[in-house]
Amino acid sequence: MLLKALLLFLHEQFGECGRPKVGWQIDPFGHSREQASLFAQMGFDGLFFGRADYEDIQARNRTKTKEMVWKGSEQSWLFTGILPNRYSAPNSFCFDFSCGDQPIMDDNRLYDQNVQERVQAFLQAARDEAAGYATNHIIMTFGDDFNFENADEYFKNLDKLIKYVNAQQANGSNVNVFYSTPSCYLYALNKADRSWKSKTDDFFPYAHHPHGFWTGYFSSRAAFKRYERHANNILQVTRHLNAFANTNARNTLFPLSEAMGVAQHHDAVSGTEKQEVAFDYAQRLSEGIQAAEGIINQAYAKLLPKDSQSPPIQFQYLCQLSNISQCLGIEGQERVRKLLSFCN
Known part of the structure; x- marks a missing residue:
């Protein structure tokens, strides 16, 4: 539902040229091969995600197979890559005001001018990352939860970092840094013209350390999981009735469509959110x-x-409190003709 709502929004705002071609799932807790199959059948060119089992990542780092062709069902294949640092910046290169990392201080009048140290640290981070990938192209994410709250400061430092790192090419460095997108990165990998290892199963279950398996969320917050399913039933029935009766009430239905999309966020129906949320x-x-x-x-x-x-x-009333034998819509009415409606 979330994907459908977002795709519809993009189409209405930007037309066909706004249709995404690359999946970007940086935080869900595991991935099904059916997701790869669905994306491939939708015409996606690739998928990048952030979370994979720690042992799987260690093995793929050693064999340079963090990028692969994922073979889903229905003969649907999709190029897939595991991001190097989930969706965070390399260590010590977070430039938001909530971070404690040093900014790029390039004024030579400063006693703590740190350009050379920061450049060398970044070059080492790039070399470490490249060790797990098969081509001379790597993708490096910047940001994190609640980052870019001070976007001006963040981008000023990124601009400086790009400038001074690329300046090292005059000294023999082979690292070239620039702003890019997942689509451009995927295009570069395609132009590398090489064969890729394949995968045919899921990226489940997900663990980030030996005692940290993310499997409880399959059954946590059972009441909310049921309510989300119930709300989806109402949404689909209402959509059909709206179409059959030609009531043109799509805008009225939007709050439920939007709520369903939000409820299917990876920190919603999974149950990993705080109680207030x-x-x-x-x-x-x-x-x-x-x-x-x-x-x-x-x-x-x-x-x-x-x-x-x-x-x-x-x-017709939808009695949402029937679990406690309450139906607010009919309370206080002297005569109520009861009608049970079933919809399959």
């Missing part, structure tokens, strides 16, 4: 379902009457 997700789903209720009744009013003599259609 889980409450917010549930509230947004609840408000979205309430908005969908109106569309359902509009559609029923159009679809159910058979002729002008048909009795008025009773308002």
Whole structure:
């Protein structure tokens, strides 16, 4: 749902040229081969992700196989790469104000001018990273959670870093640094014209150390997982009714579509969020379902009457508190005609 909502937004804002061709999954806790299959069938050219099992990464570093052809089902193959540092900057090169790393100080009047030290540290970081990859192209991420809150400071330091690192080419350095995108990086790898190792199974389960397996989230927050599934049922039924009845209520349905997209974030339905955030997700789903209720009744009013003599259609309520035997929509009414509606 999240991907669908985002793709729809990009298409509406930018047209066909805004359609992404590269998957970028930097934080989900493991990856299914079916994801590779789906991306390939959607016309994606590649996928890059940040998290893989620590032992898998160690083995791939030794064999330079962190980039591969992932063979999904339905003969759907997708070029896939594991990012070198999840989605964080190399060690000691975080330039946000929340970081404790030194900025690039290039004023020669400063006693703690550090250009040479920072350049050499970066060159070493680049060499260390390149050791795990098969070509002379590497991708280096900068940023992290809550980074770029001071984007001006961050980019000023990146500009300096690029300038001084590239200046070392005059001294024999073979490192060339520039701003780029996943698509451009993938294009460069394609132009390398080499064969790649393949993979046919999942990147599950995920562990980041011997006692840190990320598997509890498959069953944590069971109530929210069920509620997210229930909300999706309501969303799909309402979409069909909206189409069949031609009620043109897509904008009214947007809150539920948006809430469903957010609820499928890797830190939402997984249950890895804080409790206050889980409450917010549930509230947004609840408000979205309430908005969908109106569309359902509009559609029923159009679809159910058979002729002008048909009795008025009773308002349909989605009783969201039925688990505690409460239905706010019908409370206080003297006469209630009960109608159970099932939709498959």
